[in-house]
Amino acid sequence: MSKLISDKYKAWQAECEERFLQLKKNEEELNRIFIDIYGLQDELTPDVADKDITVHRVYDTKDDVPDSMKGSNYVRTMRDEIVSLISYAVGCMFGRYSLDVDGLAYAEGEWDAGKYKTYIPDSDNIIPICDDDYFDDDMTDRFVKWVETVYGSDTLEQNLQFIADALGGKGSARETIRKYFISDFYSDHLKTYQKRPIYWLFDSGKKNGFKALIYMHRYQPDLLARMRTDYVHEQQERYRTQLSILEENVQSAEPSERVKLNKQISKLRDQALEIQKFEEKIHHLADQMISIDLDDGVKVNYAKFQDVLQKIK
Known part of the structure; x- marks a missing residue:
């Protein structure tokens, strides 16, 4: 086969x-x-x-x-089919779906780890979406591993290239897929679920200083505190380290290289400032240990976190 x-x-x-x-x-x-x-x-x-x-x-x-x-x-395109495949993969990452179980594997209630043998879902229900390799378990890396698990390592590069070609865009296959998760995944998700998303995108803003996806049905009141400590603070530290290295390198760089480095520095400074403001907002919400009731529906629950979630347009 x-x-x-x-x-x-x-x-x-x-x-x-x-x-x-x-x-x-x-x-x-x-x-x-x-x-x-x-x-x-x-x-x-x-x-x-x-x-x-x-x-x-x-x-x-x-x-x-x-x-x-x-x-x-009822017209669909190759891109539509690949977007559906990616959505299913994200569902596997959060445990909504399982490669070992037909239909929904988890939509609330008691978690059954026995349903997941072939591919293990994310344990903390927080998956960062980064524009660079800041985390070794971010959305892009997890997706690549999912494709490898399902289709094998021998065909991995061909499969990633096919996915990237269907999505469109420039750069390598992994760069195209990373850009899709950063820029287009959530708008496709909102379209699929008619603006009632089951995956929620925590988003610092237009500079992409911080983005992370969670699965609404696995939300726990301590999630924001864990996101702040394990991911936001970690991302801030990475920005500080990266800026320190670039600012040191720019001093001895050739003029042509200096332009490139200064552009990177400017971008990172913007992201660092954006994530700092985001950290203050999420700190305030984390201290409240907010609960949600799935019976209230997406709209009511989403509104509780509107200051830190991507706006639904």
Whole structure:
């Protein structure tokens, strides 16, 4: 069996096409039967427009979508399918899904570690999203390990490249995937869940000084305190160390290199300032040990942390 995601995608695309054509055939046959029964041959045709068939049809790009499918709510692209794969992977990281269990593995209640054998979820329900390798268990690294676990190490680089090509963007496969998590993952998640996210993005602001994702259904009142101590403070220390190194290097750098280093220094200073303000906000909330009630719904619970969560637009 192939371990290439590209092959899995092609097989899924073919399965969707077969399902689409079969449903269209069935609907048109039913139309013929009813037209014959009621003698409506002069008034109706059995034909059903492609865009009115209510199962998904998958195209490589938006440019490949034919006019006959324009306006359909069931058109998907390769990017859509890869975004769904990434969403499932994130679900595995938080334990919502398991590679060993069909359907939902955890959506509240008592945690059953026995459901997770092949891939172990994150233990503290906090996964940082970084624009560099600041943590060895950040979202990008965890995703790479998930792909390797599911599809094997032999095909890892090919699979990462296929994912990156589907997402679009410049740079290496890992850089493209990292940029996706930083810039686009949450907007895709909000779209999928109709602005009622189950994963919440704690976000310091536009400079990307600090971002971390949690799973709403695993939230505990001490989560913010742990996030502040184990991740925010850790990130602040990394910024201080990085700035110290760069400021020392810039003194002896060649003019062309100095421009590059000064740009990095400026970026890090902005991020350090942003995360400092974020730390003050999260400190205030952490001291309150806020509880949530899942029965209140996403909107009510999300509002309790609106100062430190990415805004839902």
